[in-house]
Amino acid sequence: MKTRKPLPKKQNNALPLVSSPSIASLKHIALQEQRSKLPIAKGKDALIREFQEHDVTVLLGETGSGKTTQIPQYLLESGIARGGMIAVTQPRKVAATSLAIRVAAEQNVTLGTSVGYSVRFDERFSSETRIKYMTDGMIVRELMSDPLLSKYSVVIVDEAHERSLRTDLLIANLKTIQRQRNGFRDVKGKGKDKADAPNPLKIIIMSATLDAEKFGQFFSGAKILYVQGRQHPVKIYHSSQGQIDYVDAAMRTFYQIHTDYPPGDVLIFLPGQEDIESLERTIEMYAKQLPQDSLSVLICPMYAAQAAGQNSKVFLPAPPKTRKCILATNIAETSITIPGVKYVIDTGKCKEKRYLARNTGGGLDTLLTRDITQSSAMQRAGRAGREGSGHCFRLYTENAFKAMPLSAEPEIMRCSLSSSLLQLKCIGQDLEKLELMDQPAEESMKSSLIVLFLLGALNREKEITAVGRQMASFPLEPVYGRAIIASKDYDCVHEVLDIVSVLSASSKLFVESFEQRDAVSEARKKFRHVCGDHLTILNVVKAYQEIAQSEGKSDRKEWCRRHFLNERALLEASDIRDQLRQTCQRLGIDHSISCGDKEDPIIFSLGHGLAMNIALLQPDGTYKQTIGQSIVKIHPSSALCDKKTPAIIYDELVYTNQIYARGVSRIPKSFIITLGALKQQS
Numbered sequence: 001m002k003t004r005k006p007l008p009k010k011q012n013n014a015l016p017l018v019s020s021p022s023i024a025s026l027k028h029i030a031l032q033e034q035r036s037k038l039p040i041a042k043g044k045d046a047l048i049r050e051f052q053e054h055d056v057t058v059l060l061g062e063t064g065s066g067k068t069t070q071i072p073q074y075l076l077e078s079g080i081a082r083g084g085m086i087a088v089t090q091p092r093k094v095a096a097t098s099l100a101i102r103v104a105a106e107q108n109v110t111l112g113t114s115v116g117y118s119v120r121f122d123e124r125f126s127s128e129t130r131i132k133y134m135t136d137g138m139i140v141r142e143l144m145s146d147p148l149l150s151k152y153s154v155v156i157v158d159e160a161h162e163r164s165l166r167t168d169l170l171i172a173n174l175k176t177i178q179r180q181r182n183g184f185r186d187v188k189g190k191g192k193d194k195a196d197a198p199n200p201l202k203i204i205i206m207s208a209t210l211d212a213e214k215f216g217q218f219f220s221g222a223k224i225l226y227v228q229g230r231q232h233p234v235k236i237y238h239s240s241q242g243q244i245d246y247v248d249a250a251m252r253t254f255y256q257i258h259t260d261y262p263p264g265d266v267l268i269f270l271p272g273q274e275d276i277e278s279l280e281r282t283i284e285m286y287a288k289q290l291p292q293d294s295l296s297v298l299i300c301p302m303y304a305a306q307a308a309g310q311n312s313k314v315f316l317p318a319p320p321k322t323r324k325c326i327l328a329t330n331i332a333e334t335s336i337t338i339p340g341v342k343y344v345i346d347t348g349k350c351k352e353k354r355y356l357a358r359n360t361g362g363g364l365d366t367l368l369t370r371d372i373t374q375s376s377a378m379q380r381a382g383r384a385g386r387e388g389s390g391h392c393f394r395l396y397t398e399n400a401f402k403a404m405p406l407s408a409e410p411e412i413m414r415c416s417l418s419s420s421l422l423q424l425k426c427i428g429q430d431l432e433k434l435e436l437m438d439q440p441a442e443e444s445m446k447s448s449l450i451v452l453f454l455l456g457a458l459n460r461e462k463e464i465t466a467v468g469r470q471m472a473s474f475p476l477e478p479v480y481g482r483a484i485i486a487s488k489d490y491d492c493v494h495e496v497l498d499i500v501s502v503l504s505a506s507s508k509l510f511v512e513s514f515e516q517r518d519a520v521s522e523a524r525k526k527f528r529h530v531c532g533d534h535l536t537i538l539n540v541v542k543a544y545q546e547i548a549q550s551e552g553k554s555d556r557k558e559w560c561r562r563h564f565l566n567e568r569a570l571l572e573a574s575d576i577r578d579q580l581r582q583t584c585q586r587l588g589i590d591h592s593i594s595c596g597d598k599e600d601p602i603i604f605s606l607g608h609g610l611a612m613n614i615a616l617l618q619p620d621g622t623y624k625q626t627i628g629q630s631i632v633k634i635h636p637s638s639a640l641c642d643k644k645t646p647a648i649i650y651d652e653l654v655y656t657n658q659i660y661a662r663g664v665s666r667i668p669k670s671f672i673i674t675l676g677a678l679k680q681q682s
């Protein structure tokens with residue numbers, strides 16, 4: 001009998017006749033569909049026409065309508081950017097990076113190619129980049145090397161309602177740059193022929209909650225555009241009475257949502273890290289008592305003092321049968337979309353930085369909890385309606401909402417101006433003469449000029465010195481730039497860079513734990529240096545570097561955990577140190593010079609930077625500033641807290657129930673005399 005040969009099996013790797021779309025292209029199609037459904041998409045053509053016609057536009061549109069992600073793409077796709085770059089500025093790092101990731105996906109390109117970002121100590125862009133999301137601080141810094149911002153054909157100032165100091169400086173500069181680059185054309189594009197302006201600049205100011213008239217007037221008749229429509233509705237609930245304990249009220253509201261409402265992640269706005277940690281503890285405690293069949297709770301904290309990448313858990317989808325509960329400060333308030341969030345709980349509180357110039361020598365930065373503004377409340381609610389309809393639970397009454405000011409006082413009127421003043425001096429500008437939307441207080445201007453003079457950055461004629469220029473090259477507060485420059489003369493650049501990098505990291509080096517107070521203090525003793533906190537930091541860095549060389553990643557982590565150290569801070573500091581070393585190289589400073597085990601050179605270098613942060617011991621055990629009249633106490637967290645030392649330098653003053661000096665080291669009185677003599681000579 002003849003047997004038939006079996007038919008060959010279909011090869012798994014055989015190519016289908018018609019190729020099916022890959023997952024990546026399906027994703028891209030879905031993203032394009034989402035883009036086309038955004039409220040802003042309906043007005044795309046009209047918007048492009050307006051941008052073409054006007055050199056300055058103010059664009060107002062509801063949160064989530066698509067301004068921040070779509071406008072830059074419209075400008076690119078329509079050719080308005082004419083081969084130049086489009087800068088989109090954000091007041092916060094996390095917004096700049098997450099928006100770049102989203103827009104790169106929408107453009108179907110790798111991040112860092114045609115879409116990129118640039119934030120302090122982190123950037124992803126290349127010569128190909130056409131859309132660059134960046135913090136307002138980074139673009140102000142770019143003015144130093146490119147005073148006309150000639151690389152950019154469009155600058156979009158997003159979330160302009162926040163009126164951050166750097167946004168205000170940028171807006172003032174954009175106005176003058178535009179006059180220079182666009183010839184005498186007015187904002188409507190009338191006047192000199194376009195051909196005479198080879199590289200004109202377009203400015204777009206955007207927000208959901210903005211005093212458009214004020215911006216319009218500042219730019220003498222800019223075109224104001226309104227985008228109609230909200231993508232998804234957000235239902236707002238106010239509490240019937242005010243809450244005294246907002247952390248407790250937030251916890252109760254969270255569990256009410258968790259038990260009574262359908263799945264969807266919850267975003268809770270709190271003023272600061274301490275409240276976040278305290279709420280995290282209570283939510284976790286009650287989560288253990290939930291019935292077995294209910295959704296589990298995944299808590300994701302989100303605040304500025306987390307290292308880059310540490311927020312990423314927030315942006316990942318919640319695992320199955322889990323509800324994400326994001327505890328955030330106002331860094332999650334504007335611009336960003338957190339996938340999965342359907343519910344927002346708004347405590348109505350935030351922390352506000354305020355600088356007290358009067359009688360405080362180098363000035364006193366305060367960070368106090370206060371009520372938010374209507375603008376913030378609207379932005380917070382807006383985070384609930386990004387992917388579908390949402391709910392916002394306000395832990396304050398409707399009357400309290402109505403009584404809130406519309407928007408916050410511009411930062412320029414309440415913050416230290418030293419760093420910005422120095423940067424402006426570098427590009428030949430005087431803050432006093434700049435055409436600003438609002439003028440800073442004279443007192444705060446004076447105080448900042450004194451600080452810069454004492455640091456040797458300005459001379460008596462208020463002109464920038466060579467040292468001032470070098471200081472401005474470092475992306476740091478002027479005091480630390482000054483310390484690095486001094487460390488060159490004391491042969492300890494290596495050590496000062498180690499210390500300054502930790503001080504400039506956004507996370508705290510030392511982990512606090514109320515429950516394990518004794519264990520924390522025992523662990524800290526190992527690093528404590530008799531000279532104080534700066535050399536204590538150096539001890540930690542050295543010990544960590546030794547561990548890092550000899551142990552694997554998991555052992556390093558365990559070592560940090562055992563010593564109550566935040567590894568994130570050490571890793572971030574290491575990146576910062578690399579960047580500071582590059583700056584040193586550019587300035588011809590040898591960053592490898594080390595003083596070995598000597599302590600004085602390090603303290604003296606820091607003393608040059610912290611020259612206005614010196615205090616002398618008084619008979620009653622307190623300290624009195626040498627510049628300024630404040631009486632200060634050493635912060636309980638300091639290595640010198642229970643020591644009496646004749647003179648101290650400190651990183652900052654913090655105001656709680658009294659004024660505390662934080663980041664303290666002892667300094668010989670003889671050094672203070674030398675420093676005074678040096679100042680007399682200059």
Ligand SMILES: Nc1ncnc2c1ncn2[C@@H]1O[C@H](COP(=O)(O)OP(=O)(O)OP(=O)(O)O)[C@@H](O)[C@H]1O
Pocket residue numbers: 038061062063064065066067068069070098102207208231334335336337339382385386387
């Ligand atoms: N990372 C993301 N993941 C998922 N969806 C996103 C993401 N970023 C944006 N979107 C979607 O695009 C929409 C528009 O976002 P976009 O930031 O452009 O709005 P906007 O008008 O600038 O809002 P806001 O004023 O709140 O910043 C969001 O509502 C959301 O649906």
